[in-house]
Amino acid sequence: MSPLVSIEGLSVAFNGVPVLHGVDLSLRKGEAIGLVGESGSGKSVTWLAALGLLPRHARVSGSVRLDGREILSAPAATLDQVRGGRVAMIFQDPASALNPVLTIRKQLCEALALHRDLSGDALKVEARRLLDLVGIPDAARRLSAYPHEFSGGQVQRIMIAMALAGNPDLLVADEPTTALDATIQAQILDLLSQIRREMGMAMVLISHDLGVVAENCDRVAVMYAGRIVEEAPATALFDDPWHPYAQGLIGALPPLDGPRRRLTAIPGTVPDPSKMPAGCAFAPRCTVASEQCGVGAPSLAPLGDARAVACIRAEASRRALLGIAAE
């Protein structure tokens, strides 16, 4: 099956400082893929660049194909149909994405008029259907409310309704639940996976939270300093991470049950994009790094079925991890 979206060699530089170094990622129809990494790892930039949403001073190169059609340097008219139509995006801070002085009806109808051939009463009926779909109670009455009259979780539901207005094939959700409380986060994630099942929509879930991604995605890509360092099916990645950084991230997460152990913190900090180390960007923080790691940045190499890792010491690192686990 041909991929829905395929990103190849996507690179981004801001003011001459490279922040994304050749990202390759592809996504099938209906698939949910998670993108994890810490602040500055490039997980959001990847999708902002792919959809042409970065400011003009950003230099973007590579290729992004949607159903085989190149969209990276596509004309604005094409992009306008893609964004909000075939590909929709929701963000961490939903309140700032809505206009505070317009009613929800007005904003939903605007999105619907742009992407669907609807007008008049049909628009209003559809707006109400969408609000019902995302679980806003009393949708008919709430349509005439303003954004501030809704709670944070409800505003994110409204954003999801707006994202669904164009019947997208792909929803890019950038930290959609980070600002929400745990029980509300569970509601929103539940809603997203329910909608995805019903509409057969693909989803990219960008998050710093490994647990959120693990529970809601089929496949996960781990990013570090502007590169994908490991890609694997969600369960495989968490049961048996190969890249030392992925191992570190999982080890740094305190367990919720079982015996408490000292956390295995990753020493040091993420490198400054303008002072990137030569070779593997993770090498200065890596416990199994060898001299070779400083020579060149390892590329993402396939590893058995459906997995890939960018590390020349992956085998050694994994053995070390299993050795410790066996003790």
Place this chain on the structure above:
Amino acid sequence: MSAPLVEVSAISRTYTMRSGMFGRSTAVHAVDGVSFSIRKGETLGLVGESGSGKSTTGRIVLGLEPPDAGEVRFDGEPMAAPGTREWRAQRARMQMIFQDPLGALDRRLVVAEQVREPLDIHGLGTRAEREVRVQELLRSVELSAQHGRRYPGALSGGQRQRIVLARALATKPDFLVCDEPVSALDVSIQAQVVNLLADLQAQLGLTMLFISHDLRVVRQISNIVAVMYLGRIVETGSADDLFARPQHPYTQALVSASPAPGRRSAGRIVLSGDPPNPAARPSGCAFHPRCPLAIARCVTELPALASVASDRQVACHLVTGPEAQSRDAA
């Protein structure tokens, strides 16, 4: 078993809030009859969602805000009135760390000077002794003298939080209140700071009140955990056991909502309804509108926090001692 350092008995705090420009003022019960005690050298973790009153509780315990009712005792003594000499002496023994280290630091002052400031304020040691102490403090949070000469803007988020921690430890406090100290940090850095806090606590015999919405972090660092919902403690127990066998329906939902790698979302308890609003507190048990198990009694009668096992207290009509155990076994 050591004596309690901090004893909080039935503290309450009510704010009045006006809804809209001409709206009537309503009373918001931020904290409503909260009691707990923390033994010397131990950590109490306080978890809850926004509006649960956990931060207000922390502020009252520190004496930053007076309780409307109830009392806080520190080392056997009641908290002195703010501004008095006794209060200053007590305050030097207790310190606080917040979520946002950049907001807690002065951007125009090198960080070593900010670490020294509490020593100046409380007049501890000679000038030379203070300098030595600053270097000692920087080392204790695993930073170098070189880091001390930088401005907050030139440090990473994790390093800034270490500086805030070093400053909090300057007066050799006995008691530390940490309000979401690692929530703004990335996972790998969060682990560094959590480990550091645990090490320092063991070395210095610190007593801590650790406030966070993150169940994992709270469990990692606490001995006892208390779960708050709309201003009240709904469940408390040992950190090892509480999240493994939650009894209160709210704690169960909270644990279930906490995502775990390697587990799919199937079987997750998803609460219906809106997040709680402290200004419109439901009658009876405040959790009843969202509770999947609520019965008629929950609507009218407020459940008291009662012991259901040797180290577990739960405020729920449906959870009682022997019953809870049989439900657990089933």
